[in-house]
Amino acid sequence: MVKSNIRKMLNMTERLSYKVLTPKQREKIKNSLTDKQKYYLKKILLSGKWQRSEVNQVKHRLYNLGFTERGLKELEELCNREDEPYLNRLARWELALWHANQYDKKHARMCLDLLTKVLDDEVDLNRKRQAAIMQAECYEILGEVDRAKQALAPFLKEEEQHPDVLLAAANLEDSVTERLKWANQALKLYGTSEVLLDLKKGKEPYDCLSSVGKKVSSSSAEAPKVSVIIPVYNAEDGVGTSLTSMLTQTWKNLEIVVVDDCSQDNTVEVVERYIKQDERVKLIKAKKNGGAYAARNLALQEVTGEFVTIHDADDWSHVEKIERQVRHLLENPDVVGNTSEQARATEDLKFYRRGKPGTYIFSNMSSFLFRREVVLEKLGYWDTVRFAADSEFIRRIKKIFGEKSIVALPTGPLSFQRQTATSLTGNSAFGYHGFKMGVRREYEEGHDYVHENSDQLYYSFPQKERPFAVPEPMWPEREEKVDGYRVFDVLIGHDFRLTDDSITAVIAEIEWLKQQQLKVGLMQLFQYEVSPDKKVNARIREILDGNLVQMVVYGEKIQCKQLIIKHPPSLEVWQKYLPEVKSEEVHVVVSKDDREQEKGQSFDIPTCEKHVDQYFGQKATWHPLNAESRSILSTESSSMDPRDWKVENIISESRANRDSK
Structure with a gap:
């Protein structure tokens, strides 16, 4: 009874907030809170909601850890658990979202079926709106545009419309002109002037956009100068759109610095034409290709503005x-x-929802505008990696200046980020799809560890020594490869999140391999039962040096002499986010402790053997750690080494075999 009354009170509060407050006011309240305040507010409002926690755990495993098959199966089980209607609804919602994000007819039908059940007795106004947008997307995929419009119709009749609904409506129009009308309605909610479209032959609609501001700032030298950094690489087709949108800004005192990262097309020629037209445009040519953040840092050394911001090479x-x-x-x-x-936005001006339910408008990390002198003095430069360093830079600033030192302004969409098949964030392995996985998860854990444990958060440029090791795909100077494969002597697969006791033996082996001057790769294998919130062990963070010991990630191709899997329970549940590995030999080491896992669970050796074959294309030799482990293996594995495990034996035998050849 008490819980029911609390829920009714919260629902009433939400309804009142939507009637009394405008979207801008609600957004302003949201942005006035720090991340910690938001966290504790949610904790208070949702206290006792173990159902939400349970669904979030499965969701994290599904998206961030790559347990696709098991994660979907668990969500389906939660959908049907008896006498738990709230849990059922939460699970159905997450399952519907997963199907919606597949963007095909089969999954669109499955999403629609689940949303019908989700919306039964749903009182959350946000959830209803988000569901309607997802329904509209699914109906459009199925070619049922009229039904898609019907799904949105109730929300378009509301006295105060929501901008995401307006962008969803834009996607249902055949004409680019009609799509832009809906987008302009969304901009109007934020007091932003209209976007114009002047279609030209041979140009995509995206590249024909323009706008006229309502107010014009002073062009005198008294207005603070803003330095706009635009890193470019092979951007001849889009850089003109980016530069034009910057040169027409209402804030006139601009210094626009384009940094060419060794483009191999006509990018430089295009930029030079703009330099002739407007003296505010400057060009820096990088001596070698190092990625967007190295290019930004080259410019940051030279710019003179009181404020600095970034603009992507092909965005409007x-x-x-x-x-x-x-x-x-x-x-x-x-x-x-x-x-x-x-x-x-795509080049024909259809809006793209990246992962989040019913949401098209979100904060633009690349729009970050900051005070140059104080940031350079206290923090230095961006981390010199190839991607994902915006969030690191912002977190570092918050660490030094406090949570409220950076404000996410509720401006509405002041940029249309170009969505193409070749966009970096569209890269299946290294991209950002609304959640951190693979290399981005590893990078985030690495920089968070440094932020929490180091007083030295000033990053120099050029970076003579990295503050923490990062995977090779992020290196400014990429490694030489053999037929696309990186070469290691030894690759160790383990769940490196485990406790110190579990990790001690692995650390000892890594140290011994380093003494032998062997190049060691570490491959994170997640054990399903371990909490998805658990981070890589601090002792592993300390041993990673980016040289002899490196973390390898999903999307890489690895070739090695020895692949050693030290934690077989992490083989039992199939997971997606592993690198492609070719190894001369595969070894799996079993200890008695492996059979006494968290929550009392053990692992099934035949299942693990099957997954080894699927992952690595060959069968493994299984090694007992001691006599107790041998008794387990003797009855369950067909390929057991008769000796107790010692890494020294494997390495010496491998060397002897090579010498004999």
């Missing part, structure tokens, strides 16, 4: 974007930096 931004952000910093001297919002 509204003319009011920079002025909105600069004025906020001028009015709030205690704020170090801010971001505006964006929506992803």
Whole structure:
């Protein structure tokens, strides 16, 4: 009874907030809270909601850890658990979202079926709106545009419309002009002037966008200068759109620095034409290709503006974007930096929802605008990696200046980020799809560990020594490969999140291999039962050096002499996010402790053997750690080494075999 009344009270509060507060006001309240305040507020409002926690755990395993098959199966089981209607609804929602994100007819039908059940007795206004947007997307995929429009119709009749619904409606129009009308309605909610379209032969609609600001700032030298850094690489087709949208900004005192990262097309020639047209445009040519953040840092050494911001090479931004952000910093001297919002748009102006339910508008990390001198003095430069360093830079600033030093402004979409098949964030292995996995998860854990354990958060440029090791796909200078494969002597597979007791033996072996001057790769194998929130053990973080000991990740191709799997329970449940591995030999080491896993679970050796074959294309030799382990293996594995495990034996035998050849 008490729980029911609390829920009713929360629902009433939510309804009132939607009637009394405008979207801007709600967003302002949200953005006035720190991340910690948001976390504790959710904890208070959702206290006792073990159902939400249970679904989130499965969701994390499904998306972030790559347990696709098991994660979907568990969500389906939670959908049907008896006498748990709230748990059922939460699980159905997550399952519906997963199907929606597949963007094909089969999964669209499955999503629609689940959403019908989800919406029974649903009172959450946000959830209803998000569900309607997902329904519209699914109906469009199925070619049922009229039904898609019907799904959105109730939300388009509301006195105060939601911008995400308007962008969803835009996607249902055949005409680019009609799509833009809906987008302009969304911009109007934020007091932003209209976007115009002047279609030209041979150009995509995206590259024909323009806008005219409502107000024009002073062009005198008294207005603070903003330095806009635009890193470019093979961007001849899009850089003109980016530069034009910057040169037409209402904030006129700009220094636009384009950094060419050794393009092999006509990018430089295009930029040079703009330099002739406007003296605010400058060009820096990198001596060697190092990625977007090395290019940014080259410019950051040279720029002179009081404020600095970034603009991606092929994106379009509204003319009011920079002025909105600069004025906020001028009015709030205690704020170090801010971001505006964006929506992803294809070249024919259809809006793309990246992972999140019913949401097209989100914060634009690349719009980050900050005070140059204080940031350079206290923090230095961006981390010199090839991607994903925006969030690291922002977290480092918050660590030094406090949570409220950076403000995410609720501006509405002031940038349309170009969505193409070749976009970096569209890369299946290294991209960002609304969740961190593989290399991005590893990078985030690595920089968070340094932020928490080091007082030295000043990053120099050029970076003579990295503050922490990162996987090779992020290196500015990529490694030489053999037919696309990176070469290691030994690759160790383990769940490196386990406790110190479990990790001690692995650390000892890594140290011995280092003494032999062998190059060691570490491959994270997740054990399903271990909490998905658990991070890589600190002792492993300390031993990673980016040289003799490196973490390898999903999307890489690895060739090695010895693949050693030290934690067979992490083989039992199939997982997606593993590198492609070719090894001369595969070894699996079993200890008695492996049979006494968390929650009292053991592992099935035949299943593990099957997964080894699927992952690595060959059968493994199984090694007992001691006599107790041998008794287990003798009855369950067909390929057992008669000796107790010692890494020294494997390495010496491998060397002897090579010498004999």
